[in-house]
Amino acid sequence: MNKPGQQVIGRLRQMILSGELASGQRLAEIPTSEQLGVSRTPVRIAFRTLEQEGLLTKLSGRGYIVRQVTQLEISGSIEVRGVLEGLAARQAAENTLTTEQTEELIALLKQGDALFENGNIDEHDLTQYHDINQRFHQIIIEASQNPAIAEALSRNEHLPFASVNALAFDRNNLKQEYRRFNFAHMQHHAVFDAISKGQGSRAEAIMREHANATLGYAKVFSQMEESGEKMQVINTKNSPTNLTQ
CATH class of the missing domain: 1.20.120.530 (GntR ligand-binding domain-like)
Known part of the structure; x- marks a missing residue:
């Protein structure tokens, strides 16, 4: 598969995993391709791939629906x-x-x-x-x-x-x-x-x-990154510069 095709599949997987594409949400080629800024072909391939992976269900008409995955x-x-x-x-x-x-x-x-x-x-x-x-x-x-x-x-x-x-x-x-x-x-x-x-x-x-x-x-x-950011905020608050203010 070409690189744009792989990237579309990866992005849609992440969107499903993060909940950006919610369970039960309907997906169609044209709006999805417009949202991702790609042609319809890689989106069509991605939909089929994600259906095989159990992340999408093909509707009886056109389009797909996001499966509920626990x-x-x-x-x-x-x-x-x-x-x-x-x-x-x-x-x-x-x-x-x-x-x-x-x-x-x-x-x-x-x-x-x-x-x-x-x-x-x-x-x-x-x-x-x-x-x-x-x-x-x-x-x-x-x-x-x-x-x-x-x-x-x-x-x-x-x-x-x-x-x-x-x-x-x-x-x-x-x-x-x-x-x-x-x-x-x-x-x-x-x-x-x-x-x-x-x-x-x-x-x-x-x-x-x-x-x-x-x-x-x-x-x-x-979680490690969030903890590091919190520690950085704490250290900044307790820095000599802030303690003199």
């Missing part, structure tokens, strides 16, 4: 993904990576390093990270040599935010998103290290935790 539904589907991908990582470690798999994983890690080295990201970078992330996970699943894992993941992907491709990001808070996705990338380094050393249990534990990184930690980093 936090319990989201956390449950992510937990299942973590278990499946954790198993894949453990079996990949037990099987030993091929030379080709090792080289490609290292190349993907280097691409991610370059993406985050400047200390900030933009929407284009997040689209690139999507591709890196997708391929990284795919290689580990292939390295497990267990077709049942891929089959089970395929079924689970129809649940909200369960797919590794279902990245949502807040384009209005890129500082927070940098922290979140850079942390997820560091977990890629850790799981590769465990797999390459044949440490199956460690690889499984990291991969299970990693399932929460790109979605579940959004609130964590948001």
